[in-house]
Amino acid sequence: MTLRQAQDGATLGSPIQGVTLYSFTRAFHGREYDLEGLIRRVATDGYGPGLEIIGFSSFRGFPHIDDAYAGWFRDLVAETGLVTTSLAVNADVGIHRDRLLTQDELIEYMTLQIKAAAKLGFPIARVQISITPDSMEALAPIAEAHGVTLALEVHADQYASHPRILALRDRYEKVGSPFLGFTMDWGATVTGFAPSLIEAYRRRGASEELLGKVVALWDEFYQQGPPADQADHGQRFGRFIGLAAQNGRPDLGIDFGINGTGLFGPARVDDWLEIFPWITHVHGKFFGIDENGEEPSVPVRDLITLLVENGYSGAISSEYEGWHWNYWQSPFDIIAGEQAVQRSAAEAAGSHMITDAAHARAALAAHLPQTVGR
Numbered sequence: 549m550t551l552r553q554a555q556d557g558a559t560l561g562s563p564i565q566g567v568t569l570y571s572f573t574r575a576f577h578g579r580e581y582d583l584e585g586l587i588r589r590v591a592t593d594g595y596g597p598g599l600e601i602i603g604f605s606s607f608r609g610f611p612h613i614d615d616a617y618a619g620w621f622r623d624l625v626a627e628t629g630l631v632t633t634s635l636a637v638n639a640d641v642g643i644h645r646d647r648l649l650t651q652d653e654l655i656e657y658m659t660l661q662i663k664a665a666a667k668l669g670f671p672i673a674r675v676q677i678s679i680t681p682d683s684m685e686a687l688a689p690i691a692e693a694h695g696v697t698l699a700l701e702v703h704a705d706q707y708a709s710h711p712r713i714l715a716l717r718d719r720y721e722k723v724g725s726p727f728l729g730f731t732m733d734w735g736a737t738v739t740g741f742a743p744s745l746i747e748a749y750r751r752r753g754a755s756e757e758l759l760g761k762v763v764a765l766w767d768e769f770y771q772q773g774p775p776a777d778q779a780d781h782g783q784r785f786g787r788f789i790g791l792a793a794q795n796g797r798p799d800l801g802i803d804f805g806i807n808g809t810g811l812f813g814p815a816r817v818d819d820w821l822e823i824f825p826w827i828t829h830v831h832g833k834f835f836g837i838d839e840n841g842e843e844p845s846v847p848v849r850d851l852i853t854l855l856v857e858n859g860y861s862g863a864i865s866s867e868y869e870g871w872h873w874n875y876w877q878s879p880f881d882i883i884a885g886e887q888a889v890q891r892s893a894a895e896a897a898g899s900h901m902i903t904d905a906a907h908a909r910a911a912l913a914a915h916l917p918q919t920v921g922r
Contacts, residue, residue, distance in 0.1 A: 558858075558859055559859055560856050560857065560859065560897065560898055560899040561855055561856045561857075561858065561859045561860040561861045561899060562856070562861050562894070562899050562900055562901070562902050562911065563830070563852070563855055563856070563860055563861060563862065563863070563864045563890075563894065563901055563902065564597065564598045564631070564633070564861070564862065564863040564864065564901070564902045564908045564911055564912060565595075565596065565597065565598060565864065565866075565887060565890065565891070565901045565902060565903050565908075566595070566596055566597065566598015566599060566600060566631070566633055566863045566864060566865045566866065566908075567590055567595040567596065567598065567599070567600070567865055567866045567867075567883060567887075568600035568601070568602070568634075568636070568831070568865040568866070568867050569583075569586050569587075569590070569599075569600070569601050569602070569606060570600075570602055570605075570636070570867060571866060571867055571868035571871065571879060571883055572586055572589075572868075572871075572879055572880075573605075573871050574871040574875070574879060575879065575880075583606055583607075584624060587599065587624060587625070587628055587630065588628060589880070590628075590630065591628035591629055591630050593880065593884070594884075594903070595866070595883060595884070595887065596629075596630045596631065596903075596905070597629065597630050597631045597902075597903065597904070597905040597908045598630075598631055598633040598863040598864070598865060598908060599625065599630040599631060599632050599633060600633050600634040600635070600636065600674075600863075600865040601632075601635055601636070601670075602635075602636040603635050603636060603637050603638070603661060603664060603665075604638055607664075607668075610661075610664060611637075611660040611661040611663070611664040612660070612664075613664045613667050613668060618667045618668055618669075621668055621669075622668070622669050625669065629905045630905065631863075631905055631908045631909050631912065632668070632669045632670045632671070633670070633671070633672060633829065633863040633865060633912065634670060634672040634673070634674050634699065634731070634829050634863065634865060635661075635664070635665040635668060635670035635672070635673050635674070636673075636674040637658070637661040637662070637664075637665065637673045637674065637675060637676075638661070638676060639654070639658065639675055639676040639678045639679045639683075640657075640676075640678075641654055641678060643657075651682070651683065651686070654683060655683065655686050655687065655690075658675075658679075658683075658687055658690075659687075659690050661673060662687070662690055662691055662694050662696050662698075663694060665694075665696045666694040666695060666696050670696070671695065671696060671697060671912065671916050672696065672697045672698075672699050672731075672828060672829050672863075672916070673691075673696050673697070673698055673699070674699050674700075674701055674731050674829065674831075675698050675699065675700045675701065675731075676700070676701060677700065677701060677702075677703060677706060677712070679700060681715055681716050681718075681719035684698065684700065684716060684719060684720070684723075684728055685719055685723050688723055688725040688727055688728055689725075691725070691727040691728070692725060692727045692917075695918065696727070697726075697727045697728075697729055697828050697829075697916050697917060698727060698728055698729065699729045699730055699731040699828045699829040700716060700728075700729070700730055700731065701730070701731040701733050701831065702730050702731065702732060702733055702736055702823070703733045703735060703736060703813075704733070704735045704736045704738070704809070704810055704811060704812065704813025705774075705775060705781045705809050705810055705813060706736065706813075707736040707737070707774045707813055707815035707819055708732075708736070708815065708819045708820050708821075708822040708823045709815070709819050709822045710774070711777070713730075713822075713823060714822065714823075716730075717730075717822070717823050717826060720826055726917035727917055728826070729826045729827065729828030729829070730823050730826050730827050730828065730829075731827075731828070731829045731830065731831055732820060732827045732829070732830045732831065733830075733831040733833050733867075734830075734831060734832055734833040734834065734846055734848070734851055734867075735811055735812065735813055735831075735833035735846075735869065736774075736813035736815050736819075737813060737814075737815045737816060737817050737819065737820070737846075737847065737851065738811075738812040738813055738814065738845055738846055738847075739770070739845060739846070739847050740763075740766070740767075740770075740812075740844060740845040741762065741763050741766040741767075741808065741812060741845065742807075742811075742812065742835035742836060742844070742845045742870065743836065743838065743844050743845065744835055744836035744870050744873065744874050744877075745807060745835065745870070745873050746759050746762070746763065747874075748873035748874065749762075749800065749803075752800070753797075754797060754800060755795070755797075757795070758791075758792070758795040758796075758797060761791055761795065762788070762791065762804055762808070765787060765788065765791055765808070766808050766812060766814075769784055769808075769809075769814055770814040772814075773814060773815070773816075774813060774814050774815040774819075775809075781809055784805075784808070784809050785805040785806075785808075785809050786805070788801060788804035788805040788808045788809070789801035789802065789804070789805050791804065792804050811835075811869060812845070817847055817850045817851055817854055818854070820851075820854060821854075821858075824858055824860075827860065827862070828862060828915070828916065829862055829863060829865070830855065830860070830862065830863065830864040830865065831864075831865055831867045832848070832851075832864045832865060832866045832867055832886070832890065833846065833867045833869055834846045834848065834866070834867070834868060834869070834870070834886050835868075835869055835870040836870045836874065836877075836882060837882050837885035837886055837889075841885055841888065841889065842889060843886060843889060848886065848889045848890060848893060849889065849892075849893040849896070852890055852893035852894050852897060853893060853896075853897045856893075856894055856897040856898070856899045857897060861902075861911045861914070861915050862911075862912065862915040862916070863908075863912060864890065864901075866883050866886055866887055866890070868882055868883050868886070870882065887901075891903075
């Protein structure tokens with residue numbers, strides 16, 4: 549099977565190397581670094597030039613950003629030589645205790661965040677899956693007015709060919725706005741249960757027999773392919789809970805289910821071709837690097853090959869999710885290792901990762917739509 553779908557002779561892509569500060573959450577929560585310190589560390593250690601940030605977790609008072617703070621942030625990014633790529637925004641319709649947001653309230657809520665992204669200098673706003681096709685269509689002219697591309701994240705337990713994602717794709721095609729797209733999250737196309745999480749469960753006292761059964765159950769689901777619908781997903785979640793209870797560790801059941809179905813998606817790499825023309829941003833989701841310098845559960849090399857061969861020259865934000873459980877290794881070393889795999893894979897595919905800031909700015913400008921006069 550070939551991962552290549554682009555026409556023969558098409559230009560190979562050169563993705564932009566970058567990172568999301570979410571990868572350093574443990575260091576941030578532990579007050580080892582503040583926002584400025586993390587940004588400077590990213591620049592100094594060469595994890596950029598691409599820089600992605602989560603709005604609500606990083607900017608006090610978000611989405612309300614005053615001019616002075618926006619100026620300070622833009623100056624810091626310019627000083628460090630980084631390139632803002634994506635601002636992760638929230639589509640939380642349940643912010644009130646007693647009711648969900650109405651459609652008009654949701655549009656207003658999202659508009660504030662789109663304006664904040666523009667003010668801070670982010671050309672992309674990563675949107676969550678709770679946004680419906682109707683809402684995305686309503687937000688399109690707002691995104692266009694502010695020059696911010698909305699990139700809805702395709703995240704496990706869903707995947708590119710999931711009915712909800714295809715419904716969004718079809719609406720994008722109908723609306724015809726270049727400011728609507730997807731964020732490709734590699735967690736939807738995982739090939740194994742992360743060994744670092746197995747080690748974390750081991751450190752929590754799980755038996756080798758139970759751990760073997762957890763891996764075997766996930767492998768069974770991988771052979772079946774991704775869940776057909778939410779009912780199928782729920783049944784898989786329940787089997788992880790049942791497995792834990794049957795083996796004397798009911799306390800681990802929810803954890804097995806959340807991670808086994810919500811982080812490690814079993815879709816195949818070429819499933820991304822279903823929505824490839826609308827992929828405007830990439831989360832390089834991964835969970836660890838092994839003793840051979842490879843990611844043992846995410847097919848990073850195949851994913852980079854897919855992107856390069858199909859002409860993708862947008863940003864990839866390395867997104868280290870193993871921080872949730874891996875407290876014994878440095879996230880900085882792990883991220884450096886994963887980015888080395890990306891660069892090696894891009895070279896093997898006949899291209900390269902963009903690591904120069906000026907080149908990255910030019911590539912991102914060419915990759916994304918531009919608002920006339922902005």
